[in-house]
Each structure stands twice: as C-alpha cells, then as structure tokens.
Amino acid sequence: MIQVQNLSVVLNDQPILKNIDIEVKSGEYFGLIGPNGSGKTTLLKTIAQLLPCEKGNMTIAGKHPSDYKQKEMARKLSYVPQDTNIDFDFNVKDIVAMGRHAHGGFFNKNDVDEEVVQEAMVATNTWRFKDQSILNLSGGQRQLVFIAKALAQDTPLILLDEPISALDIYYQMHILKLLEELTEKGKTVITVLHDLNLAARFCKKMLLLKEGQVEAYGETKEVITKQNLKKTYRIHAEIRDDQLIQALNVTPL
Amino acid sequence: MDKQEQATHKKQNRTVKTAVTLIVMVIILIFAGIVGVSLGPISIPFKETILIFLHKLHVINYDGFTEQQWVVITEVRLPRVIVASLVGAALAVAGVSMQGLFRNPLVEPGYIGVSSGAALGAVCSIFFGWSAMSSWFLPISAFLGALFATSVILLIWKATRQQSIAVLLLLGIGINSFFSAVMNVMVATSKNEQELRSIVYWLQGGLEARTWEHVSIIAVPIIAGSIFLLFFGSKLNMMLLGEDHARTSGINTRLTRNIVLTIAAFITGAAVAVSGVIGFIGLIVPHILRLIIGPDHRLLLPASAFGGAAFLIFADLISRVIIQPITLQVGVVSALIGAPLFIVLILRSYKGASL
C-alpha cells in the first residue's frame, strides 16, 4: 500500500527525519512508536502529503504522490491529526460529513453519503450527539468525532496520530478494536501510539523511531525488546508474554 | 424511525432552514429597498412606491403618481439604493469569505490592502485631475488601485517561506499605513481646497449622487463575483478545520485560497470604486448572521449578500434622514454602528486571544 524509500524531511532548515525505509502492505495494522519529538507526527504528515520530503521516494498504492489530484488522494488516504483547533460552532454531524467531500461531485450530497456518515458515527458512538455543537464536546468526545470523520472518508489507508490519547479505557479498546476490524476487511491502518502495551497488542508490525531515525522496524516481537526500549526510551522494562491476551506486556521497572 | 428515514428527515430539516433563512433575508432586503426609496426630503408613501415599482417592472399599469415622484424614485433614489445594496453585498460576501479562509472572524477585506489601494487610486485620479475628464475614471482608477495593492501584498506574501496568515495581515497593515501616508502627502500638497475636500469626502465613503452609470459600472462584477464565491461554501467550511484536515479531505487549499482572495479583492475593489471606503460591514454582517444561523458557509454566504445589502441601505437611510438637512456620510454611520460592535466582538468571542 505504502512504500517509503530513503526518506528525509527537513523543516526550517533542521533535518527531522533521516533515511526512513518502510513498507506497509494492504490490510496491515501498523504502529508508529517512539519518544516525544522523535518524528512520528512528521513521518505521518509526510505520508499524508502535508509536508514536502527533501529526499527519497514514496509510492502510495503503486503511484507516486504527485500523480494524484488532491481529491483522488483524499479517496486513498484519510488522516486524523494529533490535535485539531476549531473555534467555529459546527454541529458534529456536519463535521463528520466533511469527510465525504472527496466522494461528492460538484453538487455533493447524496443518500449514500448520509448512510456512510451515520455508520461511521454509530461505530464511534458519536451519533448520540450528532446535533450538538463541536464546541460543547469534551476533549475525548471531540477526538471520537474526528476519528468518525476519517472513517466516513472511507479510504483504503487510514493514518491516525495518537487517536486514543484523550480516550478513556473503554474507548481506547473500542477504537483500537474498530481499527482491527477495518484491517480485517482489507483496509490499511497506520497509527501513532504512545501506549506500548496497546500497540503491542493490536499492531502486527511496527516502526520505532529515535531522533528521526529508524531504531527498529518489523514484527512487533522484534521491535518491542528490552534493548530497543532501553536505547530509545531510556527505561528498564520487563517484557512478558501475556497468555490471557496473547500479546507482549511491557512493564517498566 | 429507521436509519434511512432519519437521514432524509435530517436532510429535509437543513433544506427547510436554508429556504426559510433565504426567504426571510430577501424579504428584509425588499423591505429595506422600499423604505430606502420612499424616505427622504420628499417622502413618498410606501404603497405609492410599491405601485410605482410594479409599474416600472411592467407588472401592472399604474399612473396615479406625479412626475416629481417618478423622477425622485427612478432617477435619484433607486440608483442610490441599488448601489448601496450592491456595495453592501460585495463587502459582506468578501468579508465572510476571507474570514473563512483565515479561520478568523475578525478579518476584513481592508486587511489585504483592497480598500486602501482603491482609496489611493481614487485620490490619484482626483489629484492628477483625471476624474474631471470622465465620471468613469475615478472608479476605474480606484479599482486598479485595489487590484494593484492586493497583488503587491499577495506577491510579497507568496515569497515568504511559510505563508502564514499573521504575516499576511501584518503586510496588509504595513501597506495600509504606507498608502495612507502617500495620500496624506497628496492632500498636503494639493493646491486647491475643493480638490482636498473631495478627497477627504470620498475617503469617508459616501453614496451621494450615485447614478445609473455607477450601477452599470459595478453591477456585473459584483453580482458575478458574488455568485462565483457561493460555490466555495463547502470548501470554506472545511478550511475552518485547518490546513491538514482540509487537504487530506481533498481540498486544494492553495488554489482555493488564491481564487477566493482574488475574487474577494475583485468585488471589494468594484464596491470601493463607487462608494469610497466603508468599513465594518464585512465584519458586522457576517458576525451577526453567524450568531443566528451558524457558521455553515453554504448558507452564510448568500445570507451575507442579502444582509450586507440591507444593512447598507439602512445605514445610508440613517445617514440621509437622521439629522436633516445635514447628511452624514454612510461610511461614518457604518463606523459609528460598527466600531463599538467590533470591540464588543473582540472582547466577547476572542477574549484577547491570538489573531
């Protein structure tokens, strides 16, 4: 789905990402992890074509990004930013419906759109405040709304930047499971996560970034190791195989 | 109610809201127009005005009016009211579009140099005596001034690396001060008082003695430009979520911004070209409407067009009749109403936060 070769990104004359090589296949649940400031957001934005890359090559669904028109690109990938500032009181449903823009023609409104929007909102449990102003929602509720918007966009590739950072434990599981179901249906998910336990539990493959460079990349078991965590996060951690959930469990000591 | 029914129900609600809002706005505008044409030194009963309108539109045959009423209405007041409505609509539509683009309800067309550029163009045409040659020269020169100032600002802005909104607004402030300094030099060096008066007079924004000629100068650019901007409603909505959301949702933000800015400058330039600088309409009208009908540009844009038109007709009316026989200039009235509201707006909705 996505191929990134030798990618380097420079922002304000500062090299932020250096020589990144990754490949994410269709249907993969891919985790981006790394300490604060390691370049996760920068990488995700570069993939979403929101930042220009200085050097390197990238293909999205087999085509070079510049071969896509803006709308075509929006039918290929959706993006949930780390945070969204909004001062205008749109109601929640109108915001989610904006995800349908790329699917509409010139007079973009049809019944399919309405259904897809409703489905995305029901799935994220945001339908119950569809008519409320976005400004009246809590931080976590707002985060769910923007996830719903990305789902309504109905793209084969979904990029999420810390989508569960403001969510309670119920919704953390709910959203990560929802993404899992989507990957089972063939969609590709790339998500930044800070919670290593949840990342290890849901993501099959991972990229661990450190200071803009690849520290580890591959199967979850190969990435989440004592040595890697020590090198990047400077923590001593015990890593155990949790039989109950059949996933690695990271316990910092 | 099942899913689909609910969805159509919701959709119908929106259609009803749109229709009701627009019908109300049109009624307000027509009312403003009738009042604006009827009142003045020679008052004409509303009923008489309506009958004369219908006669003029060949809807009915009516001849109960006097020659004087006919002349006052069709030659004096009607063109003035139409100019007011076109100018008001243009300023409000340009204002609301730019506020959407910049995600900031305090932005006004004046901020990208349109008004000061037009003012400088007009002052030049008076200063160098072109305006005496033909009544077309002052508006044309104002219009070119507006386009010139806006292009200069946008070109400099494009050359900056980040193209941030704050830089654009600061550039606008810089150009505005520079142009007003240049105009002050012209006023100071101008040889006759008459000339100086007309410059100052024009700068305050006025609608005196607007004729059908003025209507014909601005009607096509303003109506065409405003209708064109209406098609950007849903794009502007998405720009409000910020660059990242807009682009990944399929908006070519750079192209949209360039087109909307150019058209906004174009219609503001056309408006300022015949009316002088009338401030605050582009701020107040969209703000009040946003409070009533919400921030959805698909509705806000057309509503602002009607609202701006009605607002300026009323402001002009106030300027003509409130302290007869002295007539204030409409720019002064607009600022008297607008500036306090603007301050309240800053205090309430922004609490002094960043631009």
Ligand SMILES: Nc1ncnc2c1ncn2[C@@H]1O[C@H](COP(=O)(O)OP(=O)(O)OP(=O)(O)O)[C@@H](O)[C@H]1O
């Ligand atoms: N516009 C910019 N100009 C210059 N440097 C930037 C810019 N944006 C980010 N950086 C720098 O790039 C580095 C990576 O930032 P990035 O936002 O990608 O980190 P991150 O891994 O997402 O961090 P976090 O976990 O805190 O979200 C940081 O050191 C940051 O200071």
Ligand SMILES: [Mg+2]
């Ligand atoms: Mg980040």
